Amino acid sequence: MTSLFDLRVPQRIVFCVATCCLLTLLIVSESLAQVDTFEFDTIEQQQRFRQLSNELRCPQCQNANLTGSTGGIAEDLRREVHRMIMEGMTNEEIEQFMFERYGDFIFYRPRLRAETILLWFGPLIFLIIGGFVAYSISRRASNVPDADIELDSSQQARLKEILGPDQS
Template sequence: MNISVFIRRSVIAFCLLLPLGASASIDTWEFDDQAQFDRYKMLTEELRCPKCQNQNIADSNAPIANDLRAEVYRMLQTGQNDEQIVDFMLDRYGDFVLYKPRLSAGTLLLWFGPLLFLVAGGVTLFVIIRRNRLASPQADHLTAAEKDRLKQLLEGRESS
């Protein structure tokens, strides 16, 4: 068998089998109305999967994400509001479960850390530039003898 035919068949087989490995979970719950479904969707998209860490529970296929989606659904069916559901998840998993953590003493650095680093960088840059300006020799600070010597050195360099 020709090597290019083998490679072509391998690529085709891989492309055909790829969707089998990337199966998404499909929840088949029934909601009372569209508003309840929208709340479910919003909550599952704002809660982070504790296992995947970089996916919300709506997109994750992890078993814990399935359990959390089922818990959100159950809590919606029992009439709990969004704040109660989020508070339940926070009590159980901590601030990490939220993509946008609430402002608290524990998350101050998370919220204001980038601003502090930006200000510290600006102050550092200002200090460095100011020091360089003060330390650099300027022609106005030279004595008459130093100016003559500098002129001789520059003329000597131009003539060579």
């Protein structure tokens, strides 16, 4: 059984630094998760709260959901989500409430509307264009007639010269 003190000094330093890094990581990730201080009547309500807070984006911090954000507005919106769940509103009603105030931005998965249609199908359109280009290039490559790659007499002579007299 080797203890930390059996290790030589450089190894000991590496070990200590690594341990510190790991501890820091643990502490940081611990403090990033927001602590739920809300009370629910049922587990189902709590699960709906978690799900909604995970799927709604914090309008202030841009790339964090309500669960992961410490921003003041995220805190307020979590409180609103809790209030609406306790008042018996459905997920659709809560999402509509958020949409009427913050628009498409509030959803990580935006609704399919005229304004968001390019967002939803843009990649597909580019994929189709790319596929079409790739297809037409490969078709053209396989359609080159054999006659075009036949050599004329001077090229034949040069080929023979390169390959040497034994080949014909």
